[in-house]
Amino acid sequence: MSRFENKVVLITGASSGIGEATAYVFAREGAKLFLVARREEKGEAVASRIRAEGGTAVFHRADMADRKQIGDMVAACVAHYGGLDVAFNNAGIDGAFNVDTPDHSEDIWDDLLAINLTGVWMCMRHQIPAMLARGGGSIINMASMAGVKGFPGSSGYAASKFGVVGITKAAALEYAQRGIRVNAVCPAVIRSEMADRVFGTDEKDNEDQAGSWHPMNRIGEPEEVADVVLWLASDQASFVTAETIKIDGGLGA
Numbered sequence: 001m002s003r004f005e006n007k008v009v010l011i012t013g014a015s016s017g018i019g020e021a022t023a024y025v026f027a028r029e030g031a032k033l034f035l036v037a038r039r040e041e042k043g044e045a046v047a048s049r050i051r052a053e054g055g056t057a058v059f060h061r062a063d064m065a066d067r068k069q070i071g072d073m074v075a076a077c078v079a080h081y082g083g084l085d086v087a088f089n090n091a092g093i094d095g096a097f098n099v100d101t102p103d104h105s106e107d108i109w110d111d112l113l114a115i116n117l118t119g120v121w122m123c124m125r126h127q128i129p130a131m132l133a134r135g136g137g138s139i140i141n142m143a144s145m146a147g148v149k150g151f152p153g154s155s156g157y158a159a160s161k162f163g164v165v166g167i168t169k170a171a172a173l174e175y176a177q178r179g180i181r182v183n184a185v186c187p188a189v190i191r192s193e194m195a196d197r198v199f200g201t202d203e204k205d206n207e208d209q210a211g212s213w214h215p216m217n218r219i220g221e222p223e224e225v226a227d228v229v230l231w232l233a234s235d236q237a238s239f240v241t242a243e244t245i246k247i248d249g250g251l252g253a
């Protein structure tokens with residue numbers, strides 16, 4: 001039997017990049033997927049592809065900057081599938097890079113905290129009661145290497161991702177005896193639309209340069225994050241909680 005047969009898995013930011021790759025990995029393991037993003041056409045395309053390959057997936061449009069939409073999202077998932085077992089709170093924006101702290105745009109700062117941090121908190125706020133009703137579950141929050149290590153020029157992004165690590169640990173300790181494990185993943189540069197925007201990795205020279213920052217001398221692939229998320233969600237990680245796992249080709253060593 002597949003590891004996630006009959007398990008309901010909610011993924012935010014599932015319309016591209018790491019979220020999309022994670023959706024396919026869970027689908028292959030038999031999960032019932034509730035895929036969330038803002039871009040309806042792209043999100044629907046991911047869900048359709050999974051269904052065409054024999055999997056189970058629906059798309060739900062929601063903006064992680066909108067607190068009401070986040071509550072409605074979890075309620076819609078529970079209404080559709082009857083519960084929630086796993087959540088990958090992955091949606092996020094890059095905001096501003098290569099900007100010194102005094103020069104950081106206030107608007108971008110607010111967006112970064114609203115989507116990357118408050119969005120994850122609101123997700124957990126609604127997901128935890130839904131998981132308790134089911135007897136437990138597993139939450140994986142998307143942080144970043146920029147959430148465990150300082151990088152110049154990214155103070156807003158750093159604030160949001162260090163914040164994700166903090167709320168992950170707090171929630172994990174609160175629910176450690178009630179069947180819910182909460183962990184975070186901290187990728188370095190991973191091939192995605194975000195990496196293209198921030199580092200220009202769609203150009204070979206830029207990709208090589210970004211790759212050279214990592215001891216493995218390459219950037220990561222979305223599937224290499226997806227596999228870690230799948231493991232964290234699985235029973236194989238049953239004694240793992242409050243952990244932040246670096247997926248970084250050795251960058252943080």
Ligand code: NAD
Pocket residue numbers: 012013014015016017018019036037038039062063064065090091092093094115142143144145186187188189190191192193194195
């Ligand atoms: P991406 O741009 O391909 O994916 C981001 C996803 O989040 C998209 O589906 C997008 O539609 C969604 N999203 C953005 N804002 C949203 C909002 N307000 N409401 C709902 N959905 C929203 O890039 P990615 O690299 O796959 O990013 C996924 C996550 O990984 C982000 O949280 C990012 O910070 C994190 N991350 C990425 C890297 C990297 O190098 N790619 C490294 C570390 C962490």
